[in-house]
Amino acid sequence: MMKNRKSNWALLAPMYVFTILFVALPILYMFLLSFLTRAEVWGVDFTFTLDNYKRIGEPLYLNTFVESLKLAFLSTLLVMLIGYPYGYFMARMSAVWKKRMLLLIMIPFWTSALIRLYGWIIVFRTNGVLDKLLMGLHITEEPLKLLYTYPAVVVGMVYSLLPFMILSVYSSAEKLDFTLAEAARDLGASSFKAFWTVSFKLTLPGLLSGVILSFIPSMGLFFIADILGGNKIVLVGSVIQEQLTKGRNQPFAAALSAVLMVLTTLMIRIYRKVTGTSELEGLV
């Protein structure tokens, strides 16, 4: 018994060391940094201060959090509306088609996310693919200014996050016993009611983990807003990056990151409370 436990510990040790070194310590360092003062030229002075957090309370920076949350909620909502049906119906297809559909989701991942975003620029730019198409069909007369707008950013976000939703809904729906829904139909439920009370309820964990998996990254995906939004939407991520580089203010950047982190953790908490689950479907 004793021996067994010892060898278990030895097997787990690398994981603990890794987690402590590369997750716990950096986070601790970040929190510590957020209470320090910036040095005149570069680096930090070891003087304790709460000013960094006070500064976040200013309307300008509060607004970036609001802006980030707004974009994250909107993108997640759209991802949910598109991703859920995709994942759900994919799970009901024949084995061959399931493989094909999965492949279609995977193929874009073979290229870097950044390059795929630049692809969207070609679509959206003035006299770009979409403009040419719309003008060719005589739907619009003049080139639309689609690039560097809010909708362009939302499209980019949805595009980047969609796979997370589809895959988690799919893994949940695949485990679903569809005969249960058939039974509900046999017992007189309308097809909508059968879906709503049986299938939807049973795939809810997949949907909710998809929500978390798209919501959390969407708080940090500032480069999409930079590339497709022309740097005009100020998100928390871009402020952090700017403070670290041009602003040379590491403590303030750390404070912003700390608040962002607490916010995201809070979201996961709420998710666990609401669903009563502790593991994310499709991840494990």
Place this chain on the structure above:
Amino acid sequence: MKKCMTLLLCLSLAVAALTGCGSETEKQEGKIGGEMNLYTWDGMFPQEVLSGFEEETGVRINYSNFDYDEDMLAKLEETQGGDYDFVIADDYIIELVIAEGLAQKLDTAKLENYNNLNPVFMSQFYDPDNEYTVPYGAGIPLIVYDPALTDVEITGYEDLWNPALEDNVAITANYRVINGIALKTMGESFNTEDLSVIQAAGDKLLELAPNIRVINDSNTQDYVVSGEVAAAFLYTSQVYTALNARDDLEVVYPSEGLGFGIMAGFIPSDAPNAEAAYAFIDYINRPENAAKCFEYIGYYCTNKAAEEFISEEMKEMIVLPEGVAEGEIIQNISQDAEDLHAEIWNQFKSACD
């Protein structure tokens, strides 16, 4: 665990010892040899010049690049002025590098071609006595516009505010420069530390927001070249690229006064191979080599002797016209003023959306 750690330590020591030896063995007869770690932005030298130097001196160049001056400062702080042999960066950051003691004094006696440098670009605020740096290119942000896309005849910064340019202007992302043009339209200095003046410029800048289509620091010229916008406010190298791509674009030297920036090179305080860095500085300042460099990077030539080697068609773009050097350089200002600039910038960006 402990054993693991000791093993790791031993390994890293062994690796360090091995790499330490490596550079020694490469020395050749009569040549400097070894490696030179060059640290600057991407694309600052034509391959021809780099290879030419390697061949002549037997020094192998390791070219590493940074995106922002601040990244460079952070790296040098980390290594305490070590690891890199020659660094080229912007004027304002060099002032900080020197203040932090991360640059070494130059022994100009070792530089045969030192006198080729154009004094107009020397003795500036960041190095008033030319103790630490040699200039390598200068830039003036200018407005480039496409007359086919707008009726506005642009002559100065003020014209960018013209409502006829709604949603039709691209700008770079350096807030000191952009807030600076608002200051210039008010007849103020780029470097004012008067917070009320900076705030007034910020208010004026907000009125520019409806005209801004895109804010980006890299390849900003693409937006005007592709016709995405009618006018763009660009860095010198971008102006150069834009004009090379389309000669129907108009360049404007804004009437309110020009901004001016100088890039300069220095040897970090603890450079491992300063000897090679000296040889490199000398090599790139030979007139014909310098001409190749400036034709390649498209910044104003800071080497007087090189001017005659620059081809006629390029001369008007990269040899500074007389009198223009009167432009004002953006310098480091008080922390409060800098913070206010950053805040204004974020307000402005949100207003652009």
